[in-house]
Amino acid sequence: MTRIATADGTAPSVPSQGRRSRAHGPAGAGRPSSVRARRRIGVTGRRVARSEWTKIISLRSTVWTLLAAFVMTVGLAVVFAVTLAGRWDDMSPADRADHDLTSLTLLGVNLAQLAIGVLGVLVVSGEYSTGMIRATLSAVPRRLPVLWAKSAVFGLLAFALMLVTALVAFLVGQAILSTKGIDLSLADPGAFRGVVGAAFYVTAIGLLGLGLGALLRSTPGAIAGLFGLVLVIPMVVSFLPDSLDGLERYLPSMAGNAVMRALPDPDVLSPGGGFLTLLLYVAVTLAAAAVGLRRRDA
Amino acid sequence: MIEARGLTKRYGEKVAVEDLSFTARPGVVTGFLGPNGAGKSTTMRMILGLDRPTRGEVRVNGLRYQDMTDPLCQVGALLEARAVHTGRSARNHLLALAQTHGISARRVDEVIGLAGLTDVAGRRVGGFSLGMGQRLGIASALLGDPATIILDEPVNGLDPEGIRWIRNLLSQLATEGRTVFLSSHLMSEMALVATHLVVVGRGRLIAQTSVADFIAAASPNTVRVRSPQAIPLREALAGHGVTITATGEDTLEITGRTNEEIGEAARACGIALYELTRHQVSLEDAFMDLTRDAVEYHATNAPAPAGASAGRRSAAHAGVAA
Ligand SMILES: Nc1ncnc2c1ncn2[C@@H]1O[C@H](COP(=O)(O)OP(=O)(O)OP(=O)(O)O)[C@@H](O)[C@H]1O
Ligand SMILES: [Mg+2]
Numbered sequence: 001m002t003r004i005a006t007a008d009g010t011a012p013s014v015p016s017q018g019r020r021s022r023a024h025g026p027a028g029a030g031r032p033s034s035v036r037a038r039r040r041i042g043v044t045g046r047r048v049a050r051s052e053w054t055k056i057i058s059l060r061s062t063v064w065t066l067l068a069a070f071v072m073t074v075g076l077a078v079v080f081a082v083t084l085a086g087r088w089d090d091m092s093p094a095d096r097a098d099h100d101l102t103s104l105t106l107l108g109v110n111l112a113q114l115a116i117g118v119l120g121v122l123v124v125s126g127e128y129s130t131g132m133i134r135a136t137l138s139a140v141p142r143r144l145p146v147l148w149a150k151s152a153v154f155g156l157l158a159f160a161l162m163l164v165t166a167l168v169a170f171l172v173g174q175a176i177l178s179t180k181g182i183d184l185s186l187a188d189p190g191a192f193r194g195v196v197g198a199a200f201y202v203t204a205i206g207l208l209g210l211g212l213g214a215l216l217r218s219t220p221g222a223i224a225g226l227f228g229l230v231l232v233i234p235m236v237v238s239f240l241p242d243s244l245d246g247l248e249r250y251l252p253s254m255a256g257n258a259v260m261r262a263l264p265d266p267d268v269l270s271p272g273g274g275f276l277t278l279l280l281y282v283a284v285t286l287a288a289a290a291v292g293l294r295r296r297d298a
Numbered sequence: 299m300i301e302a303r304g305l306t307k308r309y310g311e312k313v314a315v316e317d318l319s320f321t322a323r324p325g326v327v328t329g330f331l332g333p334n335g336a337g338k339s340t341t342m343r344m345i346l347g348l349d350r351p352t353r354g355e356v357r358v359n360g361l362r363y364q365d366m367t368d369p370l371c372q373v374g375a376l377l378e379a380r381a382v383h384t385g386r387s388a389r390n391h392l393l394a395l396a397q398t399h400g401i402s403a404r405r406v407d408e409v410i411g412l413a414g415l416t417d418v419a420g421r422r423v424g425g426f427s428l429g430m431g432q433r434l435g436i437a438s439a440l441l442g443d444p445a446t447i448i449l450d451e452p453v454n455g456l457d458p459e460g461i462r463w464i465r466n467l468l469s470q471l472a473t474e475g476r477t478v479f480l481s482s483h484l485m486s487e488m489a490l491v492a493t494h495l496v497v498v499g500r501g502r503l504i505a506q507t508s509v510a511d512f513i514a515a516a517s518p519n520t521v522r523v524r525s526p527q528a529i530p531l532r533e534a535l536a537g538h539g540v541t542i543t544a545t546g547e548d549t550l551e552i553t554g555r556t557n558e559e560i561g562e563a564a565r566a567c568g569i570a571l572y573e574l575t576r577h578q579v580s581l582e583d584a585f586m587d588l589t590r591d592a593v594e595y596h597a598t599n600a601p602a603p604a605g606a607s608a609g610r611r612s613a614a615h616a617g618v619a620a
Pocket of ligand 2: 338339340378450
């Protein structure tokens, strides 16, 4: 050991039972100026976020998953755009009007959401399956900062990547459609909002996965739950009696559809409604995860 | 300093730890002993705030773990199961932990060197051998330069060289004035590092004592004597507090007399002795005796009061050697 611990390592401050996690929090006693000189060591929200950033970018699976999300989204934009461009001349005017050329180039996010969703699950469940969570929670015994930091770091990373991805998909797709002279630009009504909406939708699904991972603590369980929610339940709901048709629009996938499209659709929520619905899903899941994290043994 | 008071943990019907109170002091290595399922790991998880006690509490340096603003600098821990993501490199793992506290990357490299992991720090932990994994656990325990160190079965699966390394490290950490608390069911191993013991069985405290007192009290020392005149010798040695058992035609097992007393008594009577050996129980035997039926023993039956003697380490060594 190069450093010697004081026999009574009790010197560091005792927080006053408060919620504050800042190292320089506790009320009372003024500290010697030497303390101000070097940065005090201790847990802060910002530091936990930094740690989570290190964690997420130091896993190969993150890189692969993000790459997969990008390739799938852009790839499908090409496929759909080429297909539509090929059929365009044979389509009736009504048929043509039916196609939302913004969301068409963004449809690939329905595949990307699976990759980002799994990544979200793994951000938490990967720590439970490997035991890392015990190290994490030993370092941050208040626990909740870990969940918030994971959500923020993962959410920002997923959103940034998906924003770029959706932009590229849109631009590439529209470039293909320009061969028929039917391409849109980002300045067209709803187009830019659709691009941002697509990134937001995938991020929301990722955060939903993260929350489920924290709630269920098991990778297969959380993935099954997430895929059930975005893939299986919509199918089940479509078989329900017509009287329940109004419910369908509140499913995550349909709310996603709402935020991505430029043309309004009576069967789908407004973009704002879709945005709020997705936000609510994420908020409720993360809140439940937070309660579980506080209450349950690690 | 670790102080547990009335610590109790239930998992449903199962009582893992029951009304456990003990103290682990700074400057010494305190061994936490108990057979499988005694509740050692559960207790350690409660110290780290990972499991919530059903009743009671445990404090480290007067603080509850949840209330610490810099827990890594207060308590370093190596838990039973590996607590590392297998997909990350050793260095990134330590760096992520350090960053939660604003501990510098320089310190990360320092503990990597300390644990002898410099050559493999960039490799993914998934490919680590058991010993390398333990070393990484030790490195993360030392990251915050904590005054208290908790290790759950640190030598499990280590080769002799690794065991010696941990043993020396722990002794050194205690010498530096830190509280070192380590669990094991390898009694012989414990005898080489620990000076104090907290013994548990079925979740309850059986004894809190020094290693030397533990051995002394767990089973009285007997002297084995072989003599062609066993019967007159027996008469010469009889007295209050002395138990003599004939274990063979010419052998006696004597309790309550020292080797010196027996030798002198034999000389005074002109009796020849062929053998005079003190049989001292090993820590292993003492432990087996105490925990044979854990529920029969309670804290009040403790062989000796806690912290009776701090400096009798050499006696412990002698005990094990015997
Ligand atoms: N999460 C849990 N849920 C249910 N029972 C548990 C849990 N953790 C521990 N137990 C039970 O509590 C008891 C104490 O377990 P613990 O792991 O603390 O023992 P230990 O002293 O560490 O044993 P070992 O020497 O085998 O490591 C055991 O009977 C165990 O089965
Ligand atoms: Mg154990």
